[in-house]
Amino acid sequence: MSKSDIHLYTAATMNGYKPVIFLEEAGVPYDLTFIDFAKKEQKAPDYIKLNPNGRIPTIVDRSNDDFAVFESGAILWYLGEKYGAFLPEDPNGRSETLQWLMFQMGGVGPMMGQAMYFQRIAAPNGHEEPFSIQRYVDETRRLLEVLDERLTGREWLAADQYTIADMATYPWARAYVWAKVSVEGLPNLQAWFDRIDARPAVQKALTIPKAQPAFWGTADESEFLKENAARFASDVKT
Numbered sequence: 483m484s485k486s487d488i489h490l491y492t493a494a495t496m497n498g499y500k501p502v503i504f505l506e507e508a509g510v511p512y513d514l515t516f517i518d519f520a521k522k523e524q525k526a527p528d529y530i531k532l533n534p535n536g537r538i539p540t541i542v543d544r545s546n547d548d549f550a551v552f553e554s555g556a557i558l559w560y561l562g563e564k565y566g567a568f569l570p571e572d573p574n575g576r577s578e579t580l581q582w583l584m585f586q587m588g589g590v591g592p593m594m595g596q597a598m599y600f601q602r603i604a605a606p607n608g609h610e611e612p613f614s615i616q617r618y619v620d621e622t623r624r625l626l627e628v629l630d631e632r633l634t635g636r637e638w639l640a641a642d643q644y645t646i647a648d649m650a651t652y653p654w655a656r657a658y659v660w661a662k663v664s665v666e667g668l669p670n671l672q673a674w675f676d677r678i679d680a681r682p683a684v685q686k687a688l689t690i691p692k693a694q695p696a697f698w699g700t701a702d703e704s705e706f707l708k709e710n711a712a713r714f715a716s717d718v719k720t
């Protein structure tokens with residue numbers, strides 16, 4: 483069987499969906515390895531050689547001497563350059579795109595990730611931390627307000643076009659239900675969700691490697707909470 487240039491290692495998480503969205507949008511063929519957190523495949527020595535952080539996602543570019551890229555923002559940037567897509571060429575448009583990509587990587591992702599962690603993983607497993615929950619929920623809401631303001635009179639986050647900044651931010655911001663953060667009163671953000679929800683490539687990407695409807699508030703979370711409990715038990719050092 484012929485191999486694609488891009489080999490993607492990922493899982494069904496917000497960061498994990500980002501490169502899938504790019505590859506589906508660009509119509510680029512890719513090989514996929516699903517990383518199973520329950521088996522700690524992300525910490526296996528061979529995987530750590532590709533991703534020193536022991537997390538997903540990672541890509542290997544077979545057409546570039548098996549060059550490995552980790553960090554989801556860097557992966558989108560690499561793919562954008564390689565395929566000349568979703569990353570504007572003009573310097574200002576490119577800078578705007580990278581500004582909003584960094585805003586997601588440094589702000590939206592980490593803050594929402596902690597809001598999710600404290601409410602969906604720590605609290606159901608006996609570690610209720612109200613101060614931390616409040617801090618991360620408030621900070622997430624503030625960041626979503628920044629996005630809403632940015633999207634006033636604009637369809638996309640950067641450069642008047644759909645870019646890797648939208649692809650990076652969407653799986654996180656769209657999971658506001660999972661973070662238990664309200665998007666009431668943020669009409670521009672909600673309209674942006676609708677625009678991206680409607681894209682066939684995104685709809686497909688969100689089922690690869692597996693759909694997580696609880697993230698988007700469209701399914702019962704109990705199954706997922708069981709998986710989280712198992713991970714919590716193996717992650718936490720007491």
Ligand SMILES: N[C@@H](CCC(=O)N[C@@H](CS)C(=O)NCC(=O)O)C(=O)O
Nearest residue numbers: 495496497498537538539553554555
């Ligand atoms: N900054 C990294 C974060 C990657 C990350 O946190 N990945 C999570 C899933 S969203 C992961 O691999 N978790 C498994 C673990 O913590 O062992 C990126 O954007 O790629």
